[in-house]
Amino acid sequence: MIYVSQTKSDRQGSLVRHLEDNPFLTDDDLAQVLGVSIQTVRLDRAELDIPEMRSRITKMARESYQELRAIAGSEIVGELVDLVVGQRGMSMLEVTEDMTLQKTRVLNGQYLFAQANTLAVGLIDSNVTLTGTARVSYKRPVLEGEKVVARAIITAKKGNKYMVRVSSQVKDELVFTGKFLVFDLSEEVKQL
Amino acid sequence: MIYVSQTKSDRQGSLVRHLEDNPFLTDDDLAQVLGVSIQTVRLDRAELDIPEMRSRITKMARESYQELRAIAGSEIVGELVDLVVGQRGMSMLEVTEDMTLQKTRVLNGQYLFAQANTLAVGLIDSNVTLTGTARVSYKRPVLEGEKVVARAIITAKKGNKYMVRVSSQVKDELVFTGKFLVFDLSEEVKQL
DNA sequence: TCAGGTTTGGTACCTGGTACTAATCTCCCA
DNA sequence: TGGGAGATTAGTACCAGGTACCAAACCTGA
Known part of the structure; x- marks a missing residue:
């Protein structure tokens, strides 16, 4: 051979x-x-x-x-279950295996951020919104199979700037909170 | 009929x-x-x-x-171009169409967060790391075709807590900054 | 040298089609 | 009342990318 x-x-x-x-x-x-x-x-x-x-x-x-619909390709993470534009919103995210870190079955933090961010942006009555700053805090790891419910309310508005508070829970446990400063850029972006 | x-x-x-x-x-x-x-x-x-x-x-x-590899499914957003575990790292993300908001061709903020978060977590010499809190700031919109370079350094360490600073640029323009508090959970998670 | 695993060749069959022809059905209009 | 046109269906030959199976040929080591 x-x-x-x-x-x-x-x-x-x-x-x-x-x-x-x-x-x-x-x-x-x-x-x-x-x-x-x-x-x-x-x-x-x-x-x-x-x-x-x-x-x-x-x-x-x-x-x-x-899954692609869940995060990449689309702007939406989580399923909207309640939304009053300009006021409050609620979204639900069920943690599936592909969202978790392989080693630990813990939800990748980016999803919590993305879910909250999506909701915060969705709350604004405009077709062009961008996140300016965000302060987020992860309270406890979320595991595969859990359902994360994120609630958001607009806490302040100044011109085209909105402050949105988001808190996410699994059942009655707080897993994540975030404050998002969101801009309505419907005017500015038209010029691009 | x-x-x-x-x-x-x-x-x-x-x-x-x-x-x-x-x-x-x-x-x-x-x-x-x-x-x-x-x-x-x-x-x-x-x-x-x-x-x-x-x-x-x-x-x-x-x-x-x-696309799935780009964000969901995997934990990695951006391509590592330099990494000294425990010290500093650099990652590059090229903005393609599927990462942008459909209406405006502006990069969805979640990607900047995810790129920075990935890098911050990757910096830690541990196989189980989780983000605790993050303060991020979006400086200007990033457009399709641009290359985002994120740089991260560990600024402090206390026990299993690390402070990581990330700043992301397109060429010489700052587009995003973030401070991440990251936990090394190699011990705790073993018990799950 | 020869038994046993490895590799190859070949056949029948399957799904989910393409491409094409022909028959049938149905409706409308003169 | 009959004809024509569009819509529908039936049927055939062929294709890719397989499964499942069988037999022959090929190495290779004891």
Whole structure:
């Protein structure tokens, strides 16, 4: 045997790595980059319990279909359950696995910030609002499966500046508070 | 004709709505919910320029594959370009369209927060860190295409509490500053 | 040299389609 | 009353990217 070929486990390791940084590879693609036949790739996938490309992609799409809407791509984190524009609002966020830090199952703080920020901005009756400053405080870690209810009220208004207070709870426990200074930029931004 | 059937355009409208809230429907599924044959569904899709399910899903997956990594799903926002654990760090974030508010092309503030927060937490030499409080200030809106460089330094340490200062710039302009109080919870969380 | 794992080739079959042709249904209008 | 046009359905051939299975060929070490 010439040195061209690797051991089976080398190849399977390589296969996993290839799929990790590109889950869109078909068996045919993999067969070419690994220099083996399609059948071998299929056997390897079977041994490693790796599903076919379509399943991998469908799974990703299904997950992202919910989650992307939850934070990236969209501006909204949490589900609005009550909103009186210009006065108060309430939003609910259910903590799913993908929002947590992998090691600890603790909700990544960015989500609490984003939920509160979303709500604060949503309260303002304008189509262009930006956060100026924020003071936030994390009271206790939030765990997977918990439901975070954020409540916001406008506490002050000066010109186009609004002070919004947000407090987030899990059941009756306070987990997060924040003060947001939000600007209504409907006028300024028109000039951009 | 009996009233059971709708007009063609009614049906096509219905098809679009069904796909909007569930892009995973196959032609067969659609045929059943709409009460027509598969061929009709295919004709409708062709007229409406709607691609087949696999394309729709693959597109979603491809998009989310990048974006999910950018903020949700992962804990990391921005690309680390320099990091001395326990001292200072620097991270770069290039603003792409999906991070901006749709109406104004202005970067959603959550990303600046998340980038800074990520960096602040990454600075701590521990595998379980949580943000306690944060005071952030948005200095000017950041636009699509700009590159945000965040720099962080640890300014103080008391027991398991760290004060981290982050300032983010686009070129030489300050766009964001933040003070983060970060906790090292390697001990506490073990008990969960 | 030969048994055993590894690799490859080939076939039948599946889903979710494309692309195309042909038949049928339905309605309206002269 | 019959004809024509659009809408709908049926059916066929073909494709990608697989599953599931079987048989042959290939190494490789004892």
